[in-house]
Amino acid sequence: MARSRKKVPLTVSRPALLARGSDVEFRGLIHDLIAYGHKLDACRDAFAAIAGISGVQYEILMLVSRADGLAVGEVAARLHRSGAFITIEANKLVAAGILEKGSDPADGRRVRLRCSSRGFQLLERMAPYQRRVNDVLFESLDAKRFRELRAAATRLVASGDRAVALTEVLLQEAKEAA
Numbered sequence: 220m221a222r223s224r225k226k227v228p229l230t231v232s233r234p235a236l237l238a239r240g241s242d243v244e245f246r247g248l249i250h251d252l253i254a255y256g257h258k259l260d261a262c263r264d265a266f267a268a269i270a271g272i273s274g275v276q277y278e279i280l281m282l283v284s285r286a287d288g289l290a291v292g293e294v295a296a297r298l299h300r301s302g303a304f305i306t307i308e309a310n311k312l313v314a315a316g317i318l319e320k321g322s323d324p325a326d327g328r329r330v331r332l333r334c335s336s337r338g339f340q341l342l343e344r345m346a347p348y349q350r351r352v353n354d355v356l357f358e359s360l361d362a363k364r365f366r367e368l369r370a371a372a373t374r375l376v377a378s379g380d381r382a383v384a385l386t387e388v389l390l391q392e393a394k395e396a397a
Contacts, residue, residue, distance in 0.1 A: 262352050269348055270341050272317070276308050280334070283318060284342055288331035290323065317341060
């Protein structure tokens, strides 16, 4: 007995995201991005384990180590996390001697995070592992494609922020309609 297959509704409406009126390619992209995100998380967690810290602490360390001091709010904004959460995790890194806290020369009320000498030693120890893994993670990119991906990722993160805000509104609408 043959069953009739119902047509699945489209999940996008923008023509640029449809291929021959179908969202199959779009869905494939979403699934691939999610899968790649899981791979990035796994690699981040492995680097963090080598360092003896958590994944989010690793992200904080990597961000702070590449700046000449960052305020907690700046770290939170760059990592798309709450300031309170970053404060808790950064304090753990300070307690471990990996980061240092100092006052902001421009505004003494603000705390700036900096990488300590112990933190830089940790980065030196992790770098050979990071290079090997990151070279494989991005082996399919030449310089031009890397720059294009970097620019696209920046735009996607900004769109993602707006999309998350929209989902919060839509979730409330759905709750009220139920």
